[in-house]
Amino acid sequence: MELIEIKSLKVTFPTEAGLVRAVDCVDLQLGAREKLGLIGETGSGKSVLAHATLRLLQPDALCEGEILYQGRNLLDCTPTELRRLRGRELALIPQNPSRALNPLQTVGKQLFETLRQAGYSRKEAAAKLPELLRSVGAIDPDSWAKAYPHECSGGMCERIVIALSLAFSPSLLLADEPTKGLDSLNRARIITLLGEVTENRALLFITHDLEAAALLCTRLALMYAGELVELGDKAAVFENPLHPYTRGLLFALPARGMQPIPGRSPPLTALPDGCRFHSRCPEAIARCRSQHPPLFDTGNGHFCRCWLYV
Amino acid sequence: MVLEIGNRYILRRFFSGLLVFLLSITLTFFLLRSLPGDYMTDLLLEIGRYAPPELVASFKHEVGLDLPLPEQYLLYLTGILKGNWGHSFEYGLPVFSLIREKLYWTLVLLLPSSLLSAGLGMGLGAYSGWKNGSKTDAFLLHSLVFVGAVPSYCWGFAGLFIFSFRLGLLPFGGYVSLPGTEPAGLFRHALLPVLTLTLCSVPGIYYLMRNSMLDTLGEDYILAARARGFSESRILFQHALPNSILPVLTMTSLHCAHMLAGSVFIETIFAWPGLGLLTYSALETHDLPLLQGIFLVDTLLIIIANLTADLLYPLIDPRIRSRIRGE
Structure with missing residues (x-):
């Protein structure tokens, strides 16, 4: 099918x-x-x-x-x-990634919230977060997680929205x-x-x-x-x-x-x-x-x- | 964190506030001096007499109004710096202590109505925008356009007519604070003026908030949050609400400060012993030092409201924080 x-x-x-x-x-x-x-x-x-x-x-x-x-x-x-x-x-990687992120929340917070939505416990989500960022190519996931969307480049934002869509499987x-x-x-x-x-x-x-x-x-x-x-x-x-x-x-x-x-x-x-x-x-x-x-x-x-x- | 990023920012805000303050008191000083008529003439007219010119001249000499304008202005400025705001013509008392007492009673009205109107305006506006196109939204929008279109004093009179005259539930006004006045008496007297002031400020904040919410709901991150399966309440409270409050914040603080102007009408209607009523009587009697002092306090309050919004903004918006850091 x-x-x-x-x-x-x-x-x-x-x-x-x-x-x-x-x-x-x-x-x-x-x-x-x-x-x-x-x-x-x-x-x-x-x-x-x-x-x-x-x-x-x-x-x-x-x-x-x-x-x-x-x-x-x-x-x-x-x-x-x-x-x-x-x-x-069904996950969407939206157009204009920099505008698809809430400007008032850090990247980490948005990822965490999404991981929680995907069913992970707080502890699991916190452990999974850097792993997820690394999987989309972040070398230093901690600094990515602390950044606000306006501090990220276009390529970074694109990777972050991809990470957000992969928080679920x-x-x-x-x-x-x-x-x-x-x-x-x-x-x-x-x-x-x-x-x-x-x-x-x-x-x-x-x-x-x-x-x-x-x-x-x-x-x-x-x-x-x-x-x-x-x-x-x-x-x-x-x-x-x-x-x-x-x-x-x-x-x-x-x-x-x-x-x-x-x-x-x-x-x-x-x-x-x-x-x-x-x-x-x-x-x-x-x-x-x-x-x-x-x-x-x-x-x-x-x-x-x-x-x-x- | 704010302190660490913002010392220069705070200092700059503070200095721009100071500049506005100086400009504003200079303007009021010269505007008030260009008013036609004077205190003595008005006073004697009230008892049906024309003031003899030598009496007017000797009064002006006594209070220093015969000095050249630049000299008067300099005296006024140095006085303010020394904490001497002059003496009221009418009451013979220091302007500062007169205002301090009346300001207290005005704040008794302004603080609750500011909080109420900010809360109600933002709450209703956010709800209306979120439920855009629904019957509740249409009902709120139309009724608040109506409320906002009617002048504040009409609502004051309407309140007096219904609750005091017809129903006899509340006093007509004329609050006097006596030692040992029970809080219930204050509450009963303050209720109508507070509600009237609130009623008149809610529509402005409501429109702003509703529009801001509509703008925010069109943003890509709201769509993206929906695409991730977030619940509607989560989208509202985590994403839509914080983002739509931002542009409304500055306007709301200014709105609250502008209630001071509205309080002149409201305090006169309800005979409330505050700064508004004092302004009204000082205008009637050409009490220049008192008027100067009142406008000075008005200016200060508006500047403080502005500063508060400026200082709150970087706390909420990381983009502003970055900009301040970059400055």
Whole structure:
């Protein structure tokens, strides 16, 4: 059985500008130790998908479809059931780590509180704390524990939020852009660290950093304007990208010519008819303007939402 | 720890307070001297007579009001430094001892109402923000907008009308402290003015606290705490509340100091023998030395409130501590 199975998930928010369709009919599966990279640009709905999985969206967000965790639909869980799953089974490594820490408490206090939440006694938690900090790469755990969040660097904060998510032993880590805003050295260290700590657990790696995803993940899913546009094994996606958007992203990499995709993604309140990418697509045909393409199975678990592969 | 980090910080705060104090008493001195009318003219007008100019002149000579302004100002400053705040025209007594006695009775009103309004304002504001969008939140918000929109003296009169006139439960005011006055009498007299002062200060603190709570709830660390499965009460008391109180703290201490201004109305309405009532009568009679002394004490109280907030801040917020250490 898959660890987590997302079935035709739809997330909408009512706003003054109209209904925002942040996630639209997304289907995804993740096995027990699988590492899946969820790639897309800002506003493509990838963070919303992660927050929906943990049921952390604002109260007026409407979720339809199913999110099955070990066969149980998270969208039907009561608040108490959700509290037992959050952290313990499904852990989030939030975006902007420096802002994800309470500025008034020391790192140690926040870790201690989280360890206590994970069920350790005071004594056990105090003993486990330095060990946990060491596991995310702290050489001097005591000085880390005494520091306040504003005294920590970006890389340190990232490690601390990873430590916080590991205080429990979650079976799935949802890492929301953990390499964002880090210099190349810290980025490489965080990628290595994430690889180490997810050896025995599943990882949903949300990023717009294609290379980081390629290093960490076995499968890649690409999102554009709220829907999946391509899904497949890492090698297949990198060597044989099917969707013009994926190809565009690959050509935008520094190693492959640094050619950005022209234009910008459509607003989620006014999505175009037909393919959502057609206005930016160099290969668009007449059909792309009028008909919305479904996700086609092109064989070997490689899916693509494009009329070129009918 | 505070002492270790903050000697320079405290000193700097203290000096800036001193600067504000000097500036403020200078301003009051010259403003009061530009008031039209004088003590003697007003006094005789009260009994229906015009004061003869030679009488006014001889009074001014006696109290030193005929000296050139810079000289008067210098005399005033040196007097303050020596602890001589002058004598009241009206009472003939040293200003300092007059104020000291009245200030005590004003603080009897101000301290409980400060504590009550800070507690109520912060408590209700935090609850309202936490329950944002609920019926309780809407009810609190609307009723406190109403309470805050009505001037303090209207609430004073309303209280007198209902509890004293209609129900006869409480006295109309006019508290006199006699030796051996039982505490029950003080309580009965102080109840309405304290409640009125509190009622008028709660809305301001409430809005601030509610907004601050709303801002805090949008922060990433609240979401992150939820993602770790913390209970709602834990998120409220460990994360949301301490962070949202911070910006409200300074404003609350100032708010309490500003109650002094409100107490002029309230003490006049309830005939409470405090500094507010004294201010009112001193303004009526052009009692310049007394007014100067009262404004000096007002200034001091506001500066002290400000200093208290400045000194409390680094105790609560580690970011401020770091900044002070870096200075």
